Amino acid sequence: MHLAGVYDTTTSRIRVYVMGDPLSCGGEMTEVAVTGSWAASGSFVIGRAKGSSSDNWRGLIDQVYAHQRVLSASEICQQALQ
Numbered sequence: 001m002h003l004a005g006v007y008d009t010t011t012s013r014i015r016v017y018v019m020g021d022p023l024s025c026g027g028e029m030t031e032v033a034v035t036g037s038w039a040a041s042g043s044f045v046i047g048r049a050k051g052s053s054s055d056n057w058r059g060l061i062d063q064v065y066a067h068q069r070v071l072s073a074s075e076i077c078q079q080a081l082q
Contacts, residue, residue: 002027002080007034008070017076025077 002019012034019027046064047057065079 004071004076004080006070006076010070017073019077019080023081025073025080029073 002017004017004019006015006017007013008015013031014034015029015031017027017029019025021027044066047061049055071079
């Protein structure tokens with residue numbers, strides 16, 4: 001399963017891609033407008049609930065990448081197929 005989230009500050013939209021086929025980019029994408037504002041005040045953390053150091057993800061998480069720019073759908077697909 002490949003999961004990608006994109007926040008575009010230019011359009012104020014968040015997109016989430018869920019790709020379950022390891023041989024293609026087949027899957028689903030949803031998009032929503034962002035309302036309000038929020039700024040991170042701590043370290044970048046994967047697998048933990050917001051504001052909680054004890055509510056952790058149960059399972060495995062690997063091959064995590066963070067980019068400081070908006071990736072296109074084709075760039076996300078290429079990364080998923082690697």
